[in-house]
Every structure is written in structure tokens, then in C-alpha cells.
Amino acid sequence: MRAPAPGGPAHRALLRHLRPQRGRMAAGVAVGLAGGVLGLAQPLAARRMVDDLGRGHAAIGPVLLLSLLVVAGAVLAGLGYYVLQCSAEAVVRAARGRLAHRLPRLRVPVVDTTEPGDLIARLTSDTTLLRQAAPLAVSAAVNGTLMTVATVVMMGVLDPVLLCATLGVVAFVGVLVALVAPAIGRATRDTQEAVGRLGASLERALGAFRTVKASGAERRETEALERAAEEARRTGVRAAAWESVSATATAVVLQICFLVVLGVGGARVASGAIGVSTLVAFLLYLFALAPRVGQVVEGVGQFQVASAAALRIADAERLEVERVEGAGEPGPPVAVAFREVSFAYGARPVHRAVSFAVPARGLTAFVGPSGAGKTTLLSLIERFYEPGSGCVLLDGEDVRHWPLARLRARIGYVEQDAPVLAGTLRDNLTLGTAGCPDADIARVLRLTRLDEVVARLPRGLDTAVGHRGSRLSGGERQRVAIARALLRRPGLLLLDEATSQLDAANEAALRATIAAAARDTTVLVVAHRLSTVTSADRIVVMEAGRVRAVGSHGELLARDGLYASLARTQLLTS
Numbered sequence: 001m002r003a004p005a006p007g008g009p010a011h012r013a014l015l016r017h018l019r020p021q022r023g024r025m026a027a028g029v030a031v032g033l034a035g036g037v038l039g040l041a042q043p044l045a046a047r048r049m050v051d052d053l054g055r056g057h058a059a060i061g062p063v064l065l066l067s068l069l070v071v072a073g074a075v076l077a078g079l080g081y082y083v084l085q086c087s088a089e090a091v092v093r094a095a096r097g098r099l100a101h102r103l104p105r106l107r108v109p110v111v112d113t114t115e116p117g118d119l120i121a122r123l124t125s126d127t128t129l130l131r132q133a134a135p136l137a138v139s140a141a142v143n144g145t146l147m148t149v150a151t152v153v154m155m156g157v158l159d160p161v162l163l164c165a166t167l168g169v170v171a172f173v174g175v176l177v178a179l180v181a182p183a184i185g186r187a188t189r190d191t192q193e194a195v196g197r198l199g200a201s202l203e204r205a206l207g208a209f210r211t212v213k214a215s216g217a218e219r220r221e222t223e224a225l226e227r228a229a230e231e232a233r234r235t236g237v238r239a240a241a242w243e244s245v246s247a248t249a250t251a252v253v254l255q256i257c258f259l260v261v262l263g264v265g266g267a268r269v270a271s272g273a274i275g276v277s278t279l280v281a282f283l284l285y286l287f288a289l290a291p292r293v294g295q296v297v298e299g300v301g302q303f304q305v306a307s308a309a310a311l312r313i314a315d316a317e318r319l320e321v322e323r324v325e326g327a328g329e330p331g332p333p334v335a336v337a338f339r340e341v342s343f344a345y346g347a348r349p350v351h352r353a354v355s356f357a358v359p360a361r362g363l364t365a366f367v368g369p370s371g372a373g374k375t376t377l378l379s380l381i382e383r384f385y386e387p388g389s390g391c392v393l394l395d396g397e398d399v400r401h402w403p404l405a406r407l408r409a410r411i412g413y414v415e416q417d418a419p420v421l422a423g424t425l426r427d428n429l430t431l432g433t434a435g436c437p438d439a440d441i442a443r444v445l446r447l448t449r450l451d452e453v454v455a456r457l458p459r460g461l462d463t464a465v466g467h468r469g470s471r472l473s474g475g476e477r478q479r480v481a482i483a484r485a486l487l488r489r490p491g492l493l494l495l496d497e498a499t500s501q502l503d504a505a506n507e508a509a510l511r512a513t514i515a516a517a518a519r520d521t522t523v524l525v526v527a528h529r530l531s532t533v534t535s536a537d538r539i540v541v542m543e544a545g546r547v548r549a550v551g552s553h554g555e556l557l558a559r560d561g562l563y564a565s566l567a568r569t570q571l572l573t574s
């Protein structure tokens with residue numbers, strides 16, 4: 001694991017987050033600093049007070065001045081803190097905004113190889129760390145350093161001899177901080193990665209919640225969560241250990257310094273080299289120095305924490321996204337053609353020189369053994385993946401030349417497992433067609449026979465359907481997905497096993513709906529059950545990533561052995 005080296009990628013990532021807020025942060029630091037300067041004047045006022053009292057004077061002026069310095073110093077410090085917090089919120093808001101813009105636009109192959117839970121942690125806990133650590137760390141480091149220097153100067157003005165004793169200590173603490181800071185950053189990054197794994201494990205368990213329960217795998221999933229939690233604790237403790245090493249060493253060294261100053265100062269007072277009031281003022285500066293140095297130490301530690309978080313956020317921001325710009329419009333039916341398309345998932349070849357052509361309008365079915373590459377054909381049309389060679393043409397134009405928003409606006413796609421999102425039924429239907437008229441919704445509800453389902457729901461269309469549509473049956477989820485696709489009035493409708501979970505009556509009705517849709521739309525259906533596609537205008541038989549044959553049911557029965565054997569087993573033809 002890399003340590004956030006000074007000026008390295010982690011620090012550059014953090015500075016990139018802070019740069020837009022530099023004006024406001026500078027103002028916060030300046031106001032805080034003004035409060036600190038008033039604090040610096042306090043020992044001098046205290047010395048005046050001690051001198052006046054020593055001479056038997058009433059010292060009303062110095063007392064009033066001291067009170068004013070205390071109050072004004074505290075108010076300015078509070079104001080500076082508030083301004084810095086505001087800039088911290090702005091830094092976090094911008095980071096979350098950037099991630100929120102990018103994460104939903106990630107390319108499908110990228111999401112295939114990332115853990116959603118880890119991405120969630122980057123948007124939530126890493127950005128929170130950025131808020132906690134970044135501007136306060138900068139302020140602590142800048143403010144603390146300046147105030148340390150100013151305090152040291154004031155101490156030098158009071159007594160250079162006593163100052164020499166103090167400087168050795170400050171140098172020691174500086175070296176210590178430089179040594180310990182990278183270890184803190186390293187440990188923090190490990191902790192955040194463990195938190196990411198925690199999120200990923202939970203996402204995995206909740207994503208297949210019923211399967212986990214039915215498999216009696218709660219303990220296994222709990223163990224995975226526990227391991228990630230334990231890893232987070234272990235690395236958190238490691239960070240805490242380094243932080244306490246530096247804090248303890250700083251405290252001890254300052255304590256020793258205090259005793260040295262007291263001893264040397266006492267001797268100098270006894271020898272008459274300095275007065276008691278100077279020693280009192282010097283000690284007050286020394287007391288003020290301790291938190292300043294502590295502030296610098298903590299600031300550097302926090303800076304490491306924030307840098308580690310910024311690096312993780314930067315890694316997420318570098319993930320490849322799609323350019324989905326502008327808006328698309330529904331349009332007329334689309335002709336589809338594959339020309340010598342070869343495609344592989346990484347090193348796993350799927351399609352080998354696939355070619356076929358489908359005219360605008362009509363129903364085309366894709367059949368073939370499991371794993372033949374049928375679903376992948378639809379993914380290539382949607383441009384979730386790009387072919388290795390060859391091209392996919394819609395209306396004669398390579399899909400790579402279609403603006404993505406325009407391409408996808410023309411397509412209605414029902415995935416194999418018909419996902420339904422948390423939210424209301426209406427949200428689910430109008431995903432991507434927000435604000436469409438109620439009459440259109442009523443039409444697709446009727447076509448998919450969901451109107452009866454909606455009538456039964458307690459709040460009709462505004463009923464929440466649960467996490468992943470858990471309050472709907474499998475068949476209802478499929479009908480919601482089909483209704484959603486129809487609502488887009490697509491020029492090309494892609495249905496992947498879209499009616500596999502419907503009962504006979506619903507399936508017959510949906511088949512009629514799809515056949516009717518195919519009069520005005522190009523419909524491509526992936527089907528396992530031949531019974532659902534025997535009346536298709538054309539059937540494409542796929543096998544091991546190749547197109548074996550294309551024809552009508554009757555033609556294929558006569559001339560394609562694989563199709564005939566599928567038909568024999570499924571349709572019980574002789």
C-alpha cells in the first residue's frame with residue numbers, strides 16, 4: 001500500500017478538491033489567525049497587569065484590555081472555524097456532486113468488475129472523511145505553523161536564552177511529525193478500503209437476500225462482514241497508535257520543556273537577568289505554544305487522512321464513463337443488422353463473425369442453447385459493450401456513430417431478470433419518461449394486464465414496490481418491465497426472456513400485445529421456449545456464438561437439425 005508521500009498523487013488529489021474553496025478557506029484561516037494574534041497579545045497585557053500590581057497600581061486599564069483581548073480572540077476564532085466548516089461542506093458537496101454525476105454513467109464493463117458496495121463507500125464515507133479532515137487540517141497546519149512562529153518570536157523578544165531551550169523541543173516535534181505522518185495516511189487508506197469491503201459484503205448479502213436465507217448462508221455472510229469490520233478496526237487501531245505516538249511524544253516533550261524553562265527561568269530571575277513578570281509572560285507563551293504545536297501535529301495527521309480519502313475518490317472519478325449527452329426522442333421502427341461481429345468478454349470469446357439483418361417492423365426471435373450469446377446480442381445493440389470487430393448497424397448506421405442518448409431513446413429493453421427499482425410503481429413505469437400523461441400509463445397498464453394489479457394495490461400506482469420490487473410477484477415484475485419499455489414508444493423493442501414467468505393466460509395476452517407492437521415496431525425477442533416464438537416473422541438460431549440458421553418456424557423445422565431437435569423436445573412434434 002502506497003503512503004501518501006508529500007506532493008504525491010494523494011496530496012495532489014486533495015489539493016484539487018480544496019482549490020475551488022481556497023478563497024473562503026483563506027478567509028477562514030485569516031479570521032482564525034486574527035483571533036490567534038489577539039491571543040498572542042494576552043501575555044503582554046498580563047505582564048503589564050503583573051507589573052502594575054507589583055508597583056501597587058490598580059491595573060484597571062490592563063485588566064480591561066486583557067478581557068477585551070480574551071473575548072475578541074474567542075469570537076474571531078469561532079468565526080474562523082465556522083467559515084472553514086462552510087468551505088468543508090462546499091468541498092464535500094462538490095466531490096459528491098462529481099461522483100453523483102459520474103457513477104450512474106459508468107460503462108457496463110467497468111461495473112462488471114467493480115464492487116458496488118465499495119463505490120457506495122467512496123461516495124459516502126470517503127467524502128465524509130474529506131469534510132472532517134480537509135479544511136480543518138489545512139487551517140490547523142497553516143494557522144498552527146504561523147502561530148507557532150509568532151509565539152516563538154514573542155518568546156525571543158522576551159528572553160532569547162529561554163527561547164533556545166524551547167526551540168530544541170519544537171525541532172524535535174517537527175522531525176517526529178514528518179516521520180509519523182505517512183504511517184497515519186497509510187493506515188487510514190487501509191481502513192477506508194476495509195470499510196469499502198464492508199459495504200461490498202453487505203451489498204452482496206442484501207442483493208440476494210432471500211437466496212442467502214434459503215441457503216442458510218447467513219453465518220457465512222456474517223463472517224464476511226465481520227472480517228471486513230475486524231480489518232477496519234485493526235487498521236483504525238494502527239492509525240490511532242501512530243496518532244497517539246505523535247500526540248504523546250509531543251505532550252511529554254512540551255512538559256519537559258516547561259520544566260526546563262521553569263528551572264532556567266527561575267535561576268535567571270534569581271540572578272536578576274529577567275524579572276518575574278517576564279518569566280510569567282514567557283510561561284504563558286509556552287502554555288499557548290503547546291496547543292499550537294499540537295494543532296500542527298494533528299493538522300498534518302488529518303491532512304494524511306483527507307489525502308487518503310481524496311485518492312480513493314480520485315480513483316473512482318477515473319473509472320471510465322459513457323458520454324450520454326443531450327436527450328433522445330422516440331422515433332419510427334428501426335432496422336437492425338449485425339455485420340461479421342466478433343465479441344469477447346475479456347479473454348472469453350462469445351460471438352464469432354455473427355451476421356444477420358432484420359428489417360424495420362416485425363417480430364424476430366433468437367433461440368439456441370444457453371450460453372450461445374443471445375443476451376449479449378442485445379447488449380451490443382444497446383452499446384453496453386463494443387464489438388471487437390465487425391459492426392452493429394441500426395438503420396444502416398454503426399451504433400458507435402449514434403449519440404448514446406439518441407440510440408437508447410429509440411430502444412425499449414426488458415432485461416432477463418426484469419429489474420424493478422425501489423420506489424413506487426409509477427416511478428418504475430416512468431423511469432426515463434417522467435411526466436408522461438396518465439392516459440399513456442393507463443394504455444400500457446391495459447396492454448400488460450397490470451390494470452387489475454394496480455386496482456388491488458392499496459395506493460394504486462403510488463404504492464411502493466419494495467427493494468427490487470420485492471412486493472410484486474415475478475410475473476408482475478416482468479409485466480412492469482414490459483410496460484416500462486412500451487411506455488417509451490420504442491422504435492426497437494428488445495425482450496430477453498420477458499414472459500418466462502407469466503402464467504398461461506397472461507403469457508397469451510402478452511404475446512398478443514407483443515405481436516401487435518411488432519406491427520409498428522421492430523421487436524427482437526430472446527426465447528428459450530419455442531412455443532412463444534413459433535409465429536415470429538423470422539427466427540435466428542444461435543449456437544456457440546454463431547448464427548446457425550435464419551428462417552420461419554416451418555423452414556427451420558425442415559432444414560435445421562438443431563432447431564428441429566429443440567422443437568422435438570419442446571413442442572413434442574414428430
Ligand SMILES: Nc1ncnc2c1ncn2[C@@H]1O[C@H](COP(=O)(O)OP(=O)(O)OP(=O)(O)O)[C@@H](O)[C@H]1O
Binds near residue numbers: 345348369372374376
Ligand atoms: N458480463 C459478463 N462477463 C463475462 N462473461 C459473460 C458476461 N455475460 C455473459 N457472459 C458469458 O458469455 C456467454 C454468453 O452469455 P449470454 O448471456 O449472451 O448467453 P445466452 O445465450 O443469452 O444464455 P442464456 O440463454 O442462458 O441466457 C456465457 O458463456 C456467459 O457465461
